[in-house]
Amino acid sequence: MKAVRAVSLANTAVMLLAVLWGAWVTSSDSGDGCGASWPLCKGTFMPDWDYAAIVEFGHRVVSALAGLLSVAVLVWVARVRPSETRLKRLAFGTFFFVVLQGGLGAAAVLRPQPDLVMALHFGFSLLCFTFALLVTVALGQGERAAFQRPDVSAQPVAPGLRTQIWGLAVYTYLVVYLGAYVRHLGASMACTGWPLCNGELIPPLYGPVGANFAHRLGAALAVVLVLRLWWTARRLTERDDLRRGAAWALALMAAQVASGALFPLGYLNLLTQLLHTGLITGFWGVLSYLCYLTLPVGRETAAVSA
The missing domain is CATH 1.20.120 (Four Helix Bundle (Hemerythrin (Met), subunit A))
Structure with missing residues (x-):
């Protein structure tokens, strides 16, 4: 069980990093750093790097890592605690919103979206972080007792x-x-x-x-x-x-x-x-x-x- 909690905690930390990195992309106007290319950057895995490309592609790498960890947590939870419906729902929620977030990010690259739609990107990233955090909390029910x-x-x-x-x-x-x-x-x-x-x-x-x-x-x-x-x-x-x-x-x-x-x-x-x-x-x-x-x-x- 400690291994599952460790992976879930790592996933939460990566989700937080993805949120902050996404804010870095927006604040530095690096959203077009990789051009109209996804998941590659400027049509290749190793383009001629510049600041905007590094920031944008770095965000994609962190988001991809979050997706992989979410899958690992979901599979692990389903195998280790198959009877805990709430925990499985939280783990699935993490995976779902990571996929939704990635899809929205890809759509923004391949077909520019209006500001009203792009604002959803940050909201979904918060939900990714939320579900990852709650999975970690739910896995450590003993931690809850420490606050009560x-x-x-x-x-x-x-x-x-x-x-x-x-x-x-x-x-x-x-x-x-x-x-x-x-x-x-x-x-x-x-x-x-x-x-x-x-x-x-x-x-x-x-x-x-x-x-x-x-x-x-x-x-x-x-x-x-x-x-x-x-x-x-x-x-x-x-x-x-x-x-x-x-x-x-x-x-x-x-x-x-x-x-x-x-x-x-x-x-x-x-x-x-x-x-x-x-x-x-x-x-x-x-x-x-x-x-x-x-x-x-x-x-x-x-x-x-x-």
Whole structure:
């Protein structure tokens, strides 16, 4: 079982690397680095390398490695834990979204896609990371006990808290999609200054400025919702895993907003964009873990815990 967990953990790490590398591709405008050629680069495996080609082809290599690891985890889980339906579904979800992500990436190379479609690329990459992370969590049920006290680990999640967690997850995904759209649109600097946009409280609500401003408003509301979740977790549950997860979500959201504020203040560069991507990925990972904890404990999981 340790070997399966090690491979799953490696898969999660590679998924995270793929997310960050994808942000590098977008931030450096390297999406066309290999030309209209896929899976080869400029029609060959060893082209004349330049910066854009190295960045783009490197992302393909990392994504391919993630795909291979996903297949290995799926096959291994099916053989080692054939009776655990939830675990197998998570492993299949990892494989499914890696294939979907690869297909979308290939389509973007072979036939240019509009910004609204390309923004889905980042959203799907987060789902790849999510399922890989949850497979690792599910494989290590003993790790879950480390975040809980024995006397409260079996407590059910209050319906109000569960609703907030899942509602926040859906809303966050929409805000993340909007942020990816802003990046693909090239509108990261459409609003200068912070918190005002181009010196205005309410700028024109159309075009690049409107998209950027909408993302700001979405992020502001997300902060309010995360703060509410943290407060609700403190009031409605004694479970350390939920309380700690909500606290981490609040801290990461605050850091995410701060990193986003660097862009309009004149600090838009590769490092700050990768920081922004890394923080939202970490926040999404914590939020996905909280969603996982709200799922009812099935008989198969209870048997493993016992």
